Amino acid sequence: MTVVERWSTAIMAASKNIADWTWGDTWVLVATGMFVVFLVLLMLILLVTLMGRIMQGTNRKDTKSKPVPDAVQKVPAPLAQPAAPAVQRVEDGIEEETVAVISAAIACMMEEKGVSSFRLKSISRSKKSRSVWGMAGISENTRPF
Amino acid sequence: MSIFLDTIKSIFTDSGFAQLFAGTDGIKSLIMLAIAGFLVWLAIKKQFEPLLLLSIAFGMLLTNLPIAGLYHPSMFNGAEVDYMEVLHNGGLLDILYLGVKLGIYPPLIFLGIGAMTDFGPLIANPKSFLLGAAAQAGIFFTFVGAMALGEFTPIQFNALEAAGIAIIGGADGPTAIQVARQLSPHLLGSIAVAAYSYMALVPVIQPPIMRALTTKKERAVVMEQLRPVSKTEKMIFPVVVTLIISLLIPDSAPLIGMLMLGNLMKESGVVDRLVKTAQNELMNIVTIFLGVTVGATAQAETFLTAQTVGIVLLGLVAFSIGTAAGVLFGKLMYIATKGKVNPLIGSAGVSAVPMAARVSQKVGQEENPTNYLLMHAMGPNVSGVIGSAVAAGVLLQILGPYVG
Numbered sequence: 001m002t003v004v005e006r007w008s009t010a011i012m013a014a015s016k017n018i019a020d021w022t023w024g025d026t027w028v029l030v031a032t033g034m035f036v037v038f039l040v041l042l043m044l045i046l047l048v049t050l051m052g053r054i055m056q057g058t059n060r061k062d063t064k065s066k067p068v069p070d071a072v073q074k075v076p077a078p079l080a081q082p083a084a085p086a087v088q089r090v091e092d093g094i095e096e097e098t099v100a101v102i103s104a105a106i107a108c109m110m111e112e113k114g115v116s117s118f119r120l121k122s123i124s125r126s127k128k129s130r131s132v133w134g135m136a137g138i139s140e141n142t143r144p145f
Numbered sequence: 146m147s148i149f150l151d152t153i154k155s156i157f158t159d160s161g162f163a164q165l166f167a168g169t170d171g172i173k174s175l176i177m178l179a180i181a182g183f184l185v186w187l188a189i190k191k192q193f194e195p196l197l198l199l200s201i202a203f204g205m206l207l208t209n210l211p212i213a214g215l216y217h218p219s220m221f222n223g224a225e226v227d228y229m230e231v232l233h234n235g236g237l238l239d240i241l242y243l244g245v246k247l248g249i250y251p252p253l254i255f256l257g258i259g260a261m262t263d264f265g266p267l268i269a270n271p272k273s274f275l276l277g278a279a280a281q282a283g284i285f286f287t288f289v290g291a292m293a294l295g296e297f298t299p300i301q302f303n304a305l306e307a308a309g310i311a312i313i314g315g316a317d318g319p320t321a322i323q324v325a326r327q328l329s330p331h332l333l334g335s336i337a338v339a340a341y342s343y344m345a346l347v348p349v350i351q352p353p354i355m356r357a358l359t360t361k362k363e364r365a366v367v368m369e370q371l372r373p374v375s376k377t378e379k380m381i382f383p384v385v386v387t388l389i390i391s392l393l394i395p396d397s398a399p400l401i402g403m404l405m406l407g408n409l410m411k412e413s414g415v416v417d418r419l420v421k422t423a424q425n426e427l428m429n430i431v432t433i434f435l436g437v438t439v440g441a442t443a444q445a446e447t448f449l450t451a452q453t454v455g456i457v458l459l460g461l462v463a464f465s466i467g468t469a470a471g472v473l474f475g476k477l478m479y480i481a482t483k484g485k486v487n488p489l490i491g492s493a494g495v496s497a498v499p500m501a502a503r504v505s506q507k508v509g510q511e512e513n514p515t516n517y518l519l520m521h522a523m524g525p526n527v528s529g530v531i532g533s534a535v536a537a538g539v540l541l542q543i544l545g546p547y548v549g
Contacts, residue, residue: 021303029304029540032539033281038275042275044390055378114377
């Protein structure tokens with residue numbers, strides 16, 4: 001028997017004519033419904049939390065541990081580690097600020113993938129004709145919802 | 146010559162125009178056509194969920210055209226549907242309605258919704274599941290309300306009808322249609338119109354309830370940044386959820402299964418064409434068919450009744466209680482986490498995605514303009530979709546044996 005059937009034996013045992021539905025049946029339905037919804041979602045919470053712990057555990061194993069100076073505050077785990085050596089090849093005309101912004105953005109993306117140490121090798125302009133803002137605008141407008 | 150005049154006369158006397166003014170049935174059809182026109186206006190001018198309401202409203206118009214015979218409720222309202230009869234003698238909407246009767250359209254819409262949903266905020270903060278569960282209280286209290294209405298008013302609902310009405314509180318069109326088509330198909334038209342109208346009214350219904358149940362201090366809570374969720378987690382999630390829920394509540398399987406299939410397709414990143422189709426063309430096609438045929442069930446006999454008034458009132462009750470339950474549970478979590486959870490995100494457990502989440506954001510910003518609650522509210526919002534599908538499964542499992 002499924003969970004629901006077990007908890008609603010009162011209803012299941014009764015005859016199946018809707019005219020026989022009583023107020024008692026109503027309250028059993030409400031109780032069963034709320035209970036099952038909470039139970040199922042609680043199970044999902046446990047599973048998702050477990051899944052999250054496992055994933056973070058496997059990610060932590062790949063990271064090389066770096067010695068942290070005592071004076072520095074304890075930094076929360078998700079914070080990305082900065083790319084230690086400078087970017088090797090930067091195309092002429094790209095400002096240092098832009099390099100910093102790009103590095104930060106890439107660090108953020110890498111963090112989502114669970115990669116915490118990487119090195120930027122080069123930054124150069126792309127040859128596309130359409131501006132990035134234009135592309136962003138188009139993808140925003142064509143996104144469903 | 147007289148033959149010519151007779152023919153002209155018969156065109157008018159045999160036409161639908163004559164039927165409209167023939168008797169009370171005709172007047173009722175006229176009223177339904179007027180209501181359909183009003184709903185079309187609501188959809189276009191006031192932009193009330195136009196994607197669905199426009200088709201529903203026009204389906205209502207088509208079905209109330211006398212003699213045109215696009216839809217025959219008699220073919221579907223009996224215990225058993227004679228499919229050969231439908232295929233041989235059915236009108237256009239009868240045949241398209243088979244997609245609703247056979248339970249094809251709502252799961253396909255969920256496929257598209259899954260392909261558009263990001264479960265990241267929910268995975269990052271699994272406690273949001275509880276808020277999605279709490280808001281489903283709207284469904285069950287509305288059930289009690291629908292049963293109780295018969296005690297105080299002449300409006301009577303039996304348990305099957307009450308369940309179909311109660312699921313409006315799930316704030317989820319396809320879920321409501323999935324339950325109503327099995328348990329109370331004769332009320333499907335009214336239920337669908339009520340469900341989609343109230344979903345459009347979420348920004349109006351929710352804020353007063355949210356403000357009444359929370360303090361300024363609670364509303365101003367700024368929540369912690371969500372942890373980043375890896376792609377792998379986002380791919381495991383749909384599989385795990387499908388397995389758990391479908392094994393426990395088999396009646397939820399069509400909806401949850403398709404929701405999670407759409408989501409898995411999106412997260413896997415390897416079936417981009419299919420995802421694009423699911424998000425766009427498939428959603429649009431099914432939405433059109435679903436809207437028109439659900440609207441077609443709203444014929445004068447079933448719509449212009451006291452029961453419809455009851456449904457409209459109970460729909461409001463459903464949304465209000467769902468919002469209140471979500472916010473109150475949010476307050477509980479605020480206390481339990483010592484002020485880390487903003488109770489406002491609880492109202493987003495009413496699964497009108499993403500409207501309810503935006504409402505949480507807006508009300509939160511009234512207190513604290515720098516507060517960005519949207520992503521946090523998306524957690525309960527999408528958990529509400531799952532929660533309402535589970536609740537639907539429970540209703541179907543308990544009341545299914547009573548049908549027919």
